[in-house]
Amino acid sequence: MTARAIRINQPDLVAGIMFLVVGFIALWELRDLHVGTLQEMGPAYFPRALAFVLVAIGLYVGARSFRGPMQDLGRFNIRATVLIVSAVLVFAVTVNRIGYVPGAALLVAISSFADTDARMRQVAVSIVCLVVFTAAIFIGGLGVQLPLIRGF
Template sequence: MTKHQDVLAGGLFMLIGAATSLSALGYALGTMRRMGPGYFPLVLGLLLTGIGVALVVQAWRRGRVGTPIEWGSIRPLAFVLGGLAFFGLTLTELGFVLANILFIGVTSYAGREFRWHETLVLSLALTVMAALVFIVGLKLQIPLWPAILGL
């Protein structure tokens, strides 16, 4: 593949932004004062699409489109996307705490250096903070623990 990383990243941003915007149109948008459930995803999708367009245009203007992509850069992408898919597929079965700790553990392999003790501390701290924000603060209806535990 001979396309530049900026063009590929811009295309990915545009694809995710367009998909987010299109899916947001299925919900009520509301107004700026009374935002509906589709308002924020639509704005976020449009911003992502705009960032993608800016990346592609900037790469074309600088003439850097012919630079080959290093195949070593596929590994982080695979671990991050795999971790996200794992988190989404296991959230309801494992609960937020276990799914998030495992998600952070899987995605930490995307980096060149992996230290299990640092990853464990980081995953515990991030899980506590995320649980406080999403479950306690925003009151999202996400199971905290696996259903088998009955908590």
């Protein structure tokens, strides 16, 4: 069993699944739209055709991954990925509600720890420098509409 599994070309498998999933999501989302004819194309005609092509490519790429050549996906760093994604999401949730300064500080703080070498003092210095610098450029200089800190 393992001998068979080893021959999988994992990048191809990932790509194939990605194409298939997106293709099916697109088809699902387009299900209620008018398709139309070649002469009078409806909103769904072209995207639906593309989605079918994508599904076909996904099937092909996914299927060929089982014929090798064997290859794995390379190194993963789940901690970094999760921290980076959460840092951005936390920023998105907080900037409007509690203000740019705390939002940006959280983003820098959380994302800094995506690297295992992060040191408390360095992170603190980064936070201060980056927040002051970007606030000066974007909110001060370019006039982006964001509260620095919303009153509690």
